[in-house]
Amino acid sequence: MPLFMLNLFFAAVFTLLLGSTSISVFLVGFVLGYGVLWVSSPLYPDTRYFTKLPKTLNLTVFFLKELAISSLRVSWDVITPRHINRPGIIGVPLTARTNLEIFLVANLVSLTPGTLSVDLSEDKKTLFVHVMFLEDIDKTRADIKNGLERRILEVMR
Amino acid sequence: MIEYLSGIVLVLGSLFCLVAALGVIRMPDTLTRMHAVTKAGSLGAGLVVLAHALFHQHPGIFLRAVSIIALLLLTAPVAAHIIARASYRSNIPLSERTWVDELNKK
Amino acid sequence: MLTNDVFLAGAIQTAMALLLISMVLVLWRLSKGPTAADRVISMDLLSVLVVAFLVTLSFHTRQTSYLDVAIAYACIAFLGTIALARFIHRASRNKGFPPPGHAASKNITASESEPDLSEGESHD
Numbered sequence: 001m002p003l004f005m006l007n008l009f010f011a012a013v014f015t016l017l018l019g020s021t022s023i024s025v026f027l028v029g030f031v032l033g034y035g036v037l038w039v040s041s042p043l044y045p046d047t048r049y050f051t052k053l054p055k056t057l058n059l060t061v062f063f064l065k066e067l068a069i070s071s072l073r074v075s076w077d078v079i080t081p082r083h084i085n086r087p088g089i090i091g092v093p094l095t096a097r098t099n100l101e102i103f104l105v106a107n108l109v110s111l112t113p114g115t116l117s118v119d120l121s122e123d124k125k126t127l128f129v130h131v132m133f134l135e136d137i138d139k140t141r142a143d144i145k146n147g148l149e150r151r152i153l154e155v156m157r
Numbered sequence: 158m159i160e161y162l163s164g165i166v167l168v169l170g171s172l173f174c175l176v177a178a179l180g181v182i183r184m185p186d187t188l189t190r191m192h193a194v195t196k197a198g199s200l201g202a203g204l205v206v207l208a209h210a211l212f213h214q215h216p217g218i219f220l221r222a223v224s225i226i227a228l229l230l231l232t233a234p235v236a237a238h239i240i241a242r243a244s245y246r247s248n249i250p251l252s253e254r255t256w257v258d259e260l261n262k263k
Numbered sequence: 264m265l266t267n268d269v270f271l272a273g274a275i276q277t278a279m280a281l282l283l284i285s286m287v288l289v290l291w292r293l294s295k296g297p298t299a300a301d302r303v304i305s306m307d308l309l310s311v312l313v314v315a316f317l318v319t320l321s322f323h324t325r326q327t328s329y330l331d332v333a334i335a336y337a338c339i340a341f342l343g344t345i346a347l348a349r350f351i352h353r354a355s356r357n358k359g360f361p362p363p364g365h366a367a368s369k370n371i372t373a374s375e376s377e378p379d380l381s382e383g384e385s386h387d
Contacts, residue, residue: 067196067199071196071197074176074180074192074193075176075180078176078180078183078193087186087189087251087252106238107234107238108234109234110233111195111196114192116195116237116241118241119242119245130192163274164271164274165274167274167275167319167322168274168281170278171278171279171281171285171319172281174281174315175285177285177311178288178308181288181292181304181305182288182292187300187304190304194304194308198311198312201311201315202311202314205278205315205318205319206315209319209330212271212322217327221327221330221331222330225334225337228334228338229337232337232341232344233311235341236341236345236348237304239344239348239349239352240300240304240348240351242352243300243348243355247298247299247351247354247355248355249300
């Protein structure tokens with residue numbers, strides 16, 4: 001995380017040195033600073049910044065894609081006169097342990113395809129999810145575990 | 158050119174908002190209505206804010222836009238989860254199409 | 264010939280009209296909503312629509328301060344939604360809502376017997 005701050009600082013200095021206030025110059029500065037830090041990475045032996053940042057970006061892109069797909073699917077069911085939804089509530093066993101991980105999983109589940117987190121069991125081991133287009137219980141459960149939760153845990157751990 | 162892009166994104170976003178409102182009216186029960194509100198609503202408002210940021214490309218506006226989008230994407234699922242839990246526990250009727258309820262079994 | 268500015272102005276007006284129509288639809292659900300939870304989600308969607316409308320208004324009038332209003336409104340609306348949801352939760356726990364008389368209510372009878380409604384979530 002200190003490296004991330006350093007990277008932001010590089011980008012800000014780059015932007016100010018060029019005397020501009022535009023966002024694109026800042027982004028170019030960020031990418032250049034990342035390159036500089038990456039070249040000097042033997043200096044920081046115990047940091048995981050260089051593996052975490054691509055994974056965070058991967059999670060963000062995956063999440064935005066899923067948000068778009070899910071909105072289109074829900075919209076289709078809203079607009080067409082005949083309902084195609086087959087709702088159901090299923091329990092998903094959680095691998096996430098800490099509160100922050102469970103919070104992220106529950107929130108991202110709420111924002112991805114046709115799923116909405118309803119409740120958490122008392123031992124914090126099962127998340128109950130309301131699914132709007134439930135065809136195959138085991139497949140949906142595996143999708144949530146392998147698609148979303150695995151990516152979140154990769155970023156967090 | 159940027160006017161066309163920004164205008165199209167703006168209309169697209171407000172169409173998603175309209176879909177969310179239609180969903181609140183047309184969906185059969187509370188939990189499915191909540192699907193429409195969380196997803197279509199936050200995506201629609203996010204697109205509207207994105208259109209604004211795309212057109213003005215000014216750091217002040219960009220930062221405000223980013224904070225509005227972050228706020229929407231952070232609060233929408235939290236609010237949805239809390240409402241869903243509260244309404245499920247106050248025994249709202251589920252629609253007849255609901256065919257699995259594993260929360261009920263335990 | 265459609266110039267850029269005319270296109271953008273038309274897009275802004277279309278967006279405003281669509282958002283206003285959505286608000287009217289949501290108000291209908293707000294007044295009708297069979298349960299309290301339906302009313303709360305209508306309020307939630309209404310606040311999102313107001314935020315979107317404020318942003319569009321800021322686009323239309325070129326006034327940045329509407330964006331600040333939108334940020335503040337989003338925060339306050341979130342607090343309001345949470346408070347109302349807690350209210351539903353508390354009301355159902357203390358008094359117990361009468362069982363709903365719909366046909367589908369057979370799905371949800373066992374959760375009544377949960378003795379303690381613990382709150383173990385991280386964001387409570």
